[in-house]
């Protein structure tokens with residue numbers, strides 16, 4: 001077993017013990033450990049390539065995804081970890097989120113990049129604040145990556161939350177152009193980070209500025225694309241389901257290619273009701289001290305329900321072009337993936353659930369999932385434009 005896999009398994013055992021420390025100390029410990037663990041994990045190249053059953057592949061927007069699941073944004077913020085993803089069997093690879101300017105991320109109470117796992121609840125909180133080295137530096141890294149087994153490369157990008165609106169626009173458009181030149185296969189626009197000023201998970205309160213931003217981005221970038229480069233928009237799992245049909249209509253009219261539900265939640269009272277009692281002191285300390293976004297199992301019902309709502313809106317009013325729904329939030333098992341695909345998602349991404357499985361299976365994290373997935377008939381990707389699943 002590699003050192004990182006060993007650390008991950010040890011972590012699986014130690015986490016509950018560490019969570020019995022006073023919250024302030026356990027959070028400081030895990031905020032440090034997360035950084036160390038991530039940097040080790042992405043160097044832990046599997047010794048044997050994971051074979052992906054060919055029937056798991058699916059073609060969306062003319063891009064061949066090797067399977068319907070890959071990492072959610074925020075895991076490889078600076079373009080690291082591609083070889084790991086490609087060799088361990090991920091369906092694709094997603095870098096970012098990046099912003100125009102380099103960001104150090106958040107720090108408070110002597111805790112840098114605050115993070116807390118809730119292991120017994122299969123959940124976590126983070127208040128990282130989009131730390132990253134910037135669009136230009138990451139575009140350079142992605143441009144130089146040798147492709148492995150044609151594993152597609154995506155990148156998540158966001159407006160610079162600290163910039164004035166005109167320079168934030170200019171910065172985002174420059175970033176998107178750099179990513180286009182770098183040869184990435186798809187872009188995810190992060191419109192829902194709860195950990196920075198100017199972004200929000202409470203979409204219903206900021207709909208107008210959001211639509212203006214998206215329209216401006218469409219005008220300055222989407223309509224000028226000179227090659228196939230799908231752009232999807234990521235919203236929070238807190239999105240009000242009532243506005244989903246309107247939101248989809250707007251995205252399709254503007255020329256976006258898909259939607260992702262979604263990002264972490266700031267609905268603390270609801271999430272807390274799904275966190276086990278022994279983890280309430282850490283949950284309360286984290287949300288009161290930092291706020292932040294909750295990830296993992298507490299998001300599963302909202303993300304699935306948003307996917308369902310999106311699918312029925314797209315079925316009722318089919319788009320003229322290919323448009324896909326991606327589910328993120330609480331995806332952890334093969335049956336979560338199947339349930340997502342059956343309800344209208346064409347792809348899934350995972351973060352908390354990925355590390356839950358990694359702590360048990362190490363480098364075989366995708367291999368193990370695929371063994372389980374092979375037991376199910378796997379639905380094809382939905383193509384709402386023709387209202388029928390399409391062939392991979």
Ligand SMILES: Cc1cc2nc3c(=O)[nH]c(=O)nc-3n(C[C@H](O)[C@H](O)[C@H](O)COP(=O)(O)O)c2cc1C
Nearest residue numbers: 072073074097126262263295296329330350351352
């Ligand atoms: C530590 C951490 C960092 C994250 N960073 C980002 C990010 O940079 N951009 C983004 O769009 N989402 C980010 N997310 C949210 C995830 O991509 C995902 O939407 C969320 O965690 C829900 O999925 P999950 O339940 O599988 O964890 C982050 C999540 C975590 C836990």
